[in-house]
Amino acid sequence: MPVRLRAALVLLVALVLVGGCASRAARSGAADPSASVTPTAACPIYEGQEMPDDCVPYxxxxxxxxxxxxxxxxxxxxxxxxxxxxxxxxxxxxLATLVGGPLSVDAVRDALEAAGFDRDAPWVEAAGDPAAASSIGVIISVGGLCLVGTLDGEHAEVETDGMIADGGCVPAQ
Structure with missing residues (x-):
């Protein structure tokens, strides 16, 4: 490469670099004190607290x-x-047939199966020892809704509730 061409290329690169630095300084507000600050962070809104200029509130x-x-x-x-x-x-x-007796996940599944539900369809969770629980929660998906039940030694209750927004009756863990 000829010396003149190489010198011209070096001069061109230097001008581009200097021009880039100058325009960056102008954008940052150093040359113009009235320039707006570009937000650099997201900051939570707190009542009674002023938001810094460089924050996007959320x-x-x-x-x-x-x-x-x-x-x-x-x-x-x-x-x-x-x-x-x-x-x-x-x-x-x-579930009412189980009130007063020993509570277990298997007893709940057996009772629901005898009532016409698929044995493995309900979500059944025991509080404490699954073989001898103090209370049991039951959720059954039926017709696009959820039957939500609770059972303990003194009472049984089943209510109708809607599906969760994610779909189904039980949230993903």
């Missing part, structure tokens, strides 16, 4: 609520509740 409480939105249950309509009422009543009656 509502942390609202973001946490959105983060858990997949767990929220839909409210079932009266019509859909009426459609699954026979299954709710059957589950209620099945």
């Amino acid at each position: 509502d942390g409480e609202a973001m946490m609520a959105q983060n858990d939105a997949y767990r929220q249950r839909f409210e079932p309509t009266d019509e859909s509740r009426t459609e699954v009422e026979p299954q709710r009543a059957a589950a209620q009656a099945a």
